[in-house]
Amino acid sequence: MADIQVDLDMLQSTANTLTTLINDFSNAAQIVKDADINDPTIGGALNNFTGDWKVRVGDLISSMQTVQKMANTGYTDYTSTDNQLAQQMQQAASGSSS
Amino acid sequence: MTNTMPASFEPLASSNPVPADTDALTSLGQQYTATANEIEQQANTLQQLSNNSSDSWKSKAGSVFVSKASSLATRITQAQQRYTTAGAALTAAAEPMYQAQQQAYAAVQQAQEAQSTMTANAPGPAPAKGSPPPTAEQKAAAATAASNYSQAEDSLSQARSTFNAAVDDYHTAASTAANAINKELGGDPLKDSWFQAHFQWLMNFFHILAIIVMALAAVALMIALPGVGALIDGIGLGALAGGFSTFVGVFGAAVGIGQTIFDAKAVSVGLGTWKTLAFDIVGDLTFGIGKGAEYLGSTIVKDATGAAEKAAGDAASQGAKDAFADTAKNDYMASRAGHNTWVADNPDAAGDGAFVFANTTYSGMKAGAQAAGEAAASSGAAAAAAKAAAAAASKAVGMVSEGAEGSNIVAAWSMSGDLAEDLGKLNAIGGLVPGVWKVGAGATALKGIAGIDGIFQLGAFGMAGYGISPAAG
Numbered sequence: 001m002a003d004i005q006v007d008l009d010m011l012q013s014t015a016n017t018l019t020t021l022i023n024d025f026s027n028a029a030q031i032v033k034d035a036d037i038n039d040p041t042i043g044g045a046l047n048n049f050t051g052d053w054k055v056r057v058g059d060l061i062s063s064m065q066t067v068q069k070m071a072n073t074g075y076t077d078y079t080s081t082d083n084q085l086a087q088q089m090q091q092a093a094s095g096s097s098s
Numbered sequence: 099m100t101n102t103m104p105a106s107f108e109p110l111a112s113s114n115p116v117p118a119d120t121d122a123l124t125s126l127g128q129q130y131t132a133t134a135n136e137i138e139q140q141a142n143t144l145q146q147l148s149n150n151s152s153d154s155w156k157s158k159a160g161s162v163f164v165s166k167a168s169s170l171a172t173r174i175t176q177a178q179q180r181y182t183t184a185g186a187a188l189t190a191a192a193e194p195m196y197q198a199q200q201q202a203y204a205a206v207q208q209a210q211e212a213q214s215t216m217t218a219n220a221p222g223p224a225p226a227k228g229s230p231p232p233t234a235e236q237k238a239a240a241a242t243a244a245s246n247y248s249q250a251e252d253s254l255s256q257a258r259s260t261f262n263a264a265v266d267d268y269h270t271a272a273s274t275a276a277n278a279i280n281k282e283l284g285g286d287p288l289k290d291s292w293f294q295a296h297f298q299w300l301m302n303f304f305h306i307l308a309i310i311v312m313a314l315a316a317v318a319l320m321i322a323l324p325g326v327g328a329l330i331d332g333i334g335l336g337a338l339a340g341g342f343s344t345f346v347g348v349f350g351a352a353v354g355i356g357q358t359i360f361d362a363k364a365v366s367v368g369l370g371t372w373k374t375l376a377f378d379i380v381g382d383l384t385f386g387i388g389k390g391a392e393y394l395g396s397t398i399v400k401d402a403t404g405a406a407e408k409a410a411g412d413a414a415s416q417g418a419k420d421a422f423a424d425t426a427k428n429d430y431m432a433s434r435a436g437h438n439t440w441v442a443d444n445p446d447a448a449g450d451g452a453f454v455f456a457n458t459t460y461s462g463m464k465a466g467a468q469a470a471g472e473a474a475a476s477s478g479a480a481a482a483a484a485k486a487a488a489a490a491a492s493k494a495v496g497m498v499s500e501g502a503e504g505s506n507i508v509a510a511w512s513m514s515g516d517l518a519e520d521l522g523k524l525n526a527i528g529g530l531v532p533g534v535w536k537v538g539a540g541a542t543a544l545k546g547i548a549g550i551d552g553i554f555q556l557g558a559f560g561m562a563g564y565g566i567s568p569a570a571g
Contacts, residue, residue, distance in 0.1 A: 005156040017140045024133050035126040039118035045276035055294040
């Protein structure tokens with residue numbers, strides 16, 4: 001069987017950062033609205049900024065969600081499996097010593 | 099010293115010409131810059147994770163992750179540049195816009211004070227005739243007032259100049275920022291295409307057209323009822339009714355072809371489904387029967403994106419696509435020749451309206467279509483046969499489209515044989531059935547489809563269905 005080597009911190013960090021970026025991209029228009037710049041010239045440019053990639057950013061967000069889910073699942077499942085294994089080994093060790 | 103925004107900009111302006119919240123501008127700029135940094139960091143991490151030589155994630159699951167992470171790293175890097183540019187532009191604009199606002203506020207204050215001074219020192223009315231001459235004290239007061247008035251006038255003029263310069267500076271800074279953002283967006287690969295940006299209203303437009311066609315078709319059907327037809331003939335409107343029916347047929351076909359091209363393009367950019375396109379093609383083939391079934395029965399277009407994405411994601415390699423295109427072209431050419439031979443050998447069966455594909459033009463197809471349609475209209479029995487065959491074709495297209503969704507072009511291609519067989523039956527129906535018309539309309543649609551950038555695989559799919567020998571039926 002092949003070796004398994006996982007940088008769990010990196011996986012967790014990836015999942016978290018992707019979550020932040022997904023929120024930033026998804027709420028881009030709302031962020032501009034909340035900022036309330038109150039200048040028509042810059043406001044127009046910012047409307048272009050948030051509105052000219054609706055379809056493609058939707059695709060991008062979908063891809064980011066997929067990778068985020070994979071990273072998150074990888075992190076939680078590896079961690080959970082390791083914890084369960086440790087618990088079973090602890091129980092086995094306790095049983096043999098008694 | 100900070101100048102606060104005046105409640106009124108009179109006498110220099112009727113409203114605030116420098117309205118931006120520069121703190122918000124700075125804050126948003128910093129937020130965008132932070133997002134750009136996060137994107138860069140994330141792209142680097144994803145590249146590291148997806149690097150096969152990396153020890154970050156070595157396992158079978160890691161291998162699956164690599165395929166997705168690598169592609170994503172490239173795509174989010176494209177988004178980084180737009181955030182970097184916007185963040186820098188907003189941050190750079192905030193300070194000069196703030197300074198311009200301060201100058202403008204100060205100028206307004208100066209102008210308002212000058213205005214007050216001028217009002218207070220404005221020359222009074224001329225003394226009435228016969229009134230006593232002014233005293234020395236009154237003369238001195240008048241001279242002081244005149245001097246104050248003059249100074250205030252100068253101050254107001256100076257304030258106006260300062261104000262105008264500040265407003266200019268403000269707008270220059272704002273325009274510089276806006277231009278930088280718009281310039282970046284102009285070359286951004288993540289910017290939606292024209293079709294993507296206008297997809298929604300185009301879809302609504304075609305829905306409305308489809309409803310109009312359905313309504314017109316319903317009227318045409320009522321006119322065609324035996325009793326109604328006799329009645330219309332009786333009052334001398336038979337020719338008008340016939341013209342109306344012809345118009346509905348041509349209009350419906352044109353709308354159907356337009357919808358087909360629209361949906362084909364939608365599939366190519368991930369906004370439509372194979373199923374919708376297949377229904378369109380059946381609709382074109384059956385004078386709207388398939389189209390009607392779709393619009394009455396479902397809102398298929400609305401659940402478009404997922405399956406199309408899968409199909410696009412699983413699409414064959416460029417080499418395979420090229421091979422399909424070549425095969426499709428060859429099959430189409432061969433079947434076209436076969437069709438022409440059949441029409442030549444079976445002139446009676448093909449009917450007066452039949453036309454051959456060779457050297458056909460759109461107007462030629464249209465003329466043939468109209469002639470065939472008129473011939474078909476005179477035979478109820480043949481029309482019934484056409485309807486039955488159309489139903490079979492519709493079923494076959496449904497099967498093909500189900501197979502194509504979530505699969506790939508290879509599946510669509512191989513399964514299109516069923517469609518071809520049933521379309522062959524359509525084409526082989528007796529001379530009064532506008533089978534040739536149907537193929538002609540479909541071919542016209544496919545000419546449009548084939549001309550659309552990036553979706554020649556759809557042409558391959560469709561040509562397999564259309565480019566068949568009439569003898570197949």
